[in-house]
Amino acid sequence: MANGKSNDRLYQDLARSLIEELSQGRYPIGTRLPAERDLALRYDVSRPTVREAVIALEVQGLVEVRLGSGAYVKRLPGDEDRPGFNVTAFELTEARLLFEGEAAALAATQVNDADIAEIELLVQRIAEENQDPNGTESADREFHLAIARATRNVAVYNAIVHLWDLRSTSPEAKLLHEKARHAQIKPVVEEHTAVLEALRARDPNAARSAMRAHLSAVLEGLLFATEERALAEARKATQVKRERYARATA
């Protein structure tokens, strides 16, 4: 028998063991797993059981089985597991600056009057939420997602939703955003209005600029809210990085 918990389904124990070994660096990507018969011997199980475990890995996309040749490591476990877990608020906002800027530009060429009306309403709601000390920032999120939807591109919308979701997925990002809000750093209505006006004018370049300006300001706000020593390094790195980027693209 393998080693893991011996309850039910032996193949699962074996699969777990193999995945464990994979993530420990034995069997790097591209290498071949031992032959089914060898694995059966090594783990003292029958070959059918080994086959079942290997199939479990195959279905998860971890290995690729080639007839007559062997099972080859295709991807390491955890390679996709949570690559967004440690995203910092800075990275997140930087990504939004890049992506939402382009999304706004595309949206400016695709919006209709209904979209404009909806976005206008959301700007109003952002203003209202700013008054309320206990208010959330849901209107802000809705504003950005409405623009993403206005691109008429589900993939664009989807990716931007993904970014917003990372905000709550990543503990660090979540924390810093809360800190910023607590410090009275709130969505500036003027910045949102500028984006709205650019969309209304169907001017993609203006929309891109306005959105970038807005998110630059958000980034500044985050930097301002950062005082902990733990984050000081990240802050400095981000500033240097941004300056380098700004110089190079100027």
Added chain:
Amino acid sequence: MANGKSNDRLYQDLARSLIEELSQGRYPIGTRLPAERDLALRYDVSRPTVREAVIALEVQGLVEVRLGSGAYVKRLPGDEDRPGFNVTAFELTEARLLFEGEAAALAATQVNDADIAEIELLVQRIAEENQDPNGTESADREFHLAIARATRNVAVYNAIVHLWDLRSTSPEAKLLHEKARHAQIKPVVEEHTAVLEALRARDPNAARSAMRAHLSAVLEGLLFATEERALAEARKATQVKRERYARATA
């Protein structure tokens, strides 16, 4: 034998057939699948093969197997959390054009020599894969992800991985990409090389342009591969949209 493509891995054919039946409403959620021995008889395969197929469903979370009782339907295929299920290949590529262009620009300001070397190697691998008629396009994916990583921004990387994953999640996108590859529309090495050179020169604007040019070409390839009436509409809409966007941002 089952019915599906009879290539390799009988269990996969059977798994496909079962998934097909699941999504057709036979075996609703909570019901029990026929016993392994019965399925073996019905599909004229051996019981081990049936077990392998059921395990494939189990790993995908479609069924739950209870010892001594049977395999019960847990979730329907496509019931999954997939807000990107209906993304078209056009939308996907358009999104990549916008986002990966910016990512390339950022990457150009952040790459180091090791990144360059890695990417160079991947361009080579793309060339090799193009020679192989049965080759996959994994090097292409790796190329784009390596650039995303070179941004030194996990959020950017994450979002771009997300887009690539949509490609396999969305049946329509997957289909069209396969069709395109079948039509000998393969990653053009020159386009990738141009991106590489821009990165080597640390020139963000050139990197953005090269990446956009590359993905524009991919989009053209997809349009070219589209002949079905069913897709004609999407094709036309995409063209009109792109032209409008191009005019407006010119």
Added chain:
DNA sequence: TCTGAAAATTGGTATTACCAGAAGGTTGCA
């Protein structure tokens, strides 16, 4: 040194057998 065929290796599938848990019916007792 190169080539090609044979041999060894490896996955693919089928058979068969027996064990263990679950389910449902049957029997026997209260």
Added chain:
DNA sequence: TGCAACCTTCTGGTAATACCAATTTTCAGA
């Protein structure tokens, strides 16, 4: 009559074995 214990049967769990097919390696012969 009703309930509980038992037993039969069904179902998955695993093992052992045999043979096929594709691939890879080895090695003899040119």
